[in-house]
Amino acid sequence: MIQSGISLRLTGNKPKAFLSPISGSDEKGIYGTTTPELVTLIGKLIERRGGLSLASDDIYGLTASDRDRLAAALYRDIYGDRIDATLRCRSCESIFDIDFQLASLQKSLYREQPEASADETYQTPQGYVFRLPTSEDEIETSGAPQSDAYACLLEKILVDPCYQSLLSGSEARRREVVDAVESQLTRIAPIVDLEMNARCPECSTEQKVHFDLQRFFLERLLQDRRWLMHEIHMIANAYGWSLDNILSLSRRERKELANLIDDQRLVGRRWS
């Protein structure tokens, strides 16, 4: 799967990443929707193919934006490019569906190829110097209260000590620095965690909808757990294989076998 590799935009020395197929064992290892869960999952799937491709250990130093590209590629491989979501209208409370293509959404985000300075830092128009956040930065700040986590992350990536001291100044100045860096990050190293416009078909109210690929993807894998257990049960019954053997199958192989077993049962029922 993902045989041609995934191009990384912001990891100059490792321009490509390859991911092996997700297995039942990988799916069973997911317990939540946090960044550490996603980092662990992708880290397990990275397959090194030559010196210029990403290695498993590189996941912690990978920029959040490039990791998001890997998550999108993995989502697309498992579920396809189309995203369907069900929403509740904030005005009339009707339930309605929206759908969009993940690739188109990504294309609209990656509008420009950023150029870093020699030391891999970037600068806001106001002169604040920062580096791009990595998975390691995100994991270290993920324990902070949700309202503070993003600001903590942004403070962490400011590289000039004078700006670090500036952050200990007034709340207004701190806000100004955080906003300036956030705005640059959204432009040069975006992730699919954004506000989208949606219109309720019942009352025509336009509303903002938050879409976070990481949460959406991991929630979907967690919801699929019941199918995983069902498929394990079917394959164990049909072939007598051990749990470890079944969990080591790729998701695709497991589903194909479960479908074959199901088809055979239906044929058996028809002729009995």
Ligand SMILES: [Zn+2]
């Ligand atoms: Zn409505």
